[in-house]
Amino acid sequence: MQYQTLINQTEARQMDFYRQMFAIRRVEETLLTLFSKGLLYGTVHTCLGQEACAVGVISALDRGRDVVWSNHRGHGHFLAYTGDIAGLIAEVMGKVTGVCGGIGGTQHLHAGGFYTNGVLGGTVACAVGAAFAEKLQGTGATSTVFFGDGAMGEGIIYESMNIAALWNLPVLFVLEHNRYAQSTPYQLEHAGRLEDRARPYGIETCEVDVTDVAEVHAIASRLVETIRAENRPIFLVLRTNRFAAHSKGDDTRPADEIAQMKQNDPVLRLRETLAEAAPDMLNEIETEIEQAIAEAVEQATRAEHMQPDAFLERIAR
Template sequence: MQKALTPRGSLRAMYETMALIRAVETSLLDLFGKGKLRGTVHTGIGQEAIAAGVVAALDLDRDVICSNHRGHGHYLAYCGDAKGLIAEIMGRPDGVCKGVGGSQHLHKKNFYSNGILGGMAPVSVGIAMGEKTKRSGAIVVQFAGDGALAEGAFYEAFNMAALWTLPYMLVVEDNGYAQSTPKALEQSGTLVDRAKPFGIRVMEVDGNDAEAVHEAAETLSDHIRSGAGPGVLYCSTYRLAPHSKGDDIRDKTEIADAWTREPIVRARAKLPPEFCDAVDQAVATHVRDIIEALA
C-alpha cells in the first residue's frame, strides 16, 4: 500500500493505522474459519487505538517493542507489514518469521512478541538495562493485558526497573477480561495502582481515544527518555471479538454496547467521512490483494 502522506501522530494517520489493523484482523478471523491458518489467533479488534496511539509516539529507529499474544495491531502499527504478518500466520516461508513463529512469536527489527503472560516483563526490563548501559537513548515499551498483571514476574520487573531507573514503559491494555474471566473474579485491589508503590509514574487514559492515548504516550515516553525512570500507561478498552476464535461467553448486550464506543467509530466522528471511506477502501483492497496472492 502506498505510504501514508498524513503527518505521524495526527488523527488521520492513526485512523489509517487502525483501519489497516481492523481489516487485517477481520480477514484473519475469516481465514481461520476457512481453515487457512496454522495455530490460533487472538485479535485486538476494538483495541486498535492503543497500538496506533502509542507506537506513533515512539522513535521507531531505536525504541524497542515487546508485545504479547494479542500483538498483531502492535506489529502493524510498528511496521505496517500486513503481507509478512498474514503469511506468517498462514505458516508460509514468506512470513516475517518464515512461518515458524505464527501469531504469537513475531520479530522484525526492534519488535518482539511472545505469548507467555508476564514472561516479557523481565525480558523487557533486561533489554531496557541494555539500552541504558549502551546510552542509546532508546526506551523499551511492553504491551500487556489486565489479566497478565496477576503474574508475579511483573513485580520483580517493576522493582528492578524503578531501582535502576530504567527506560521501561508498560502499556496495560485493560479490556476487563482474561480469556473468559472478568477482572473482578481474578484481581484484588485496583490494577491501575499496582506499580505506584515502586515509585513508578502511572498515567491513565481512555484507550479507545487514539488522540488521548497518543498524547499520554508522548508525555510518558518523554519523561522516561529524559532518564526519570519507568512508567505505566494504563489504557481502558474492550475486546470486541472473541478471546481467540469462538470462545466468547460474555453478555451480548455488553458487546453490542461496546461497538458504539469503539475507537474507529470514535475517530470517524472527528474526521471527514470521505477521508475515512477512502482509507477503508484502500486497506480493504490492499488486504484482499495480499490474501489473493497468498492463496
C-alpha cells in the same frame, strides 16, 4: 505526511491514525475469515476494539530505535510498529514469505525492535532486560511492553517493576485493561485496583479511558519523552474493550455488555469525524488498505508453506 497538502495538520494526523487503525481492524477481521476456512495454523487472538491502544502508544515511539514487546494479542502492535500487512498475513498463514519465515506464527512475531511472545508476564521481564541493555549501550532507546489484566497475576511483573525502578530503566509498562482474561472478569482473580500496582515501587502511573486515539498518542508522547530524558519507568493503564472472543468461539461474556462496548468504538468515532472533514480521502484510504490486504492474502495463498528443516538449516548457518 502525504495528506498534509490536502487538509490541515491536525486532520492529516487524525487521518494517519485512522489509516493505521482501519488497517489493523480489517487485517484482524480477515484473519478470522481465513481461520474459518481452515487456512491458518493454530488459533488467533484479535485486538478488535483495542486498535487505538496500539496506534496511540506506538506512534509516540521512535520506531527506528525504541523496542516493543507484545503478547498473545500482538497483531495490532506489530502493524502499528511495522505497517507490514503482507508480512503478518503470510506469517499467520505459516508461509515462507511471512515476516519470520512462517515459523513464528501469530504469537512469535519479530521485526527490527519488535518482539512478541505468548507467555503471560514473561515478556515484561524481557522488556526490562532490553531497557537495561539499551541503557548500558547508551543508545537513548526506550522499551515498551504491552500486557493484559490477566497477566497481572504473574509475579514476574512485580519483580520486573522493582528492578526497572531500582535501576532507573527506560521502560513504559502498558496495561491494556479490557477487564477479562479469556472469559474471567478481572474482579474474580485480582484484589484491589490494578491501576495501583506499580505505585509501591515509586513508579509514576497514568490512567486513561481509551476512546480517542489522539488523546492516547498525546499522553504516550509525553510519557515517552519523560522516560527518555529521565531514565525511569512509567506505568500506563489503558482501559479498553475487546470486541471479539478471546481467541475463537470461547466467549461467555454477556451479549448486551459487548453491544454496549461497540457504542464507544474508537475506530468508528474517528471515522465519523473524518467523514465530515474529508470524505473522499477517507474512501481512498479504505480502498488502498482493502487492496493491500487482498493482495497480501492472494500472495500468501500462493506462497510455499514453512519448511521447519529449511528454517533450522538457515538459522544454523
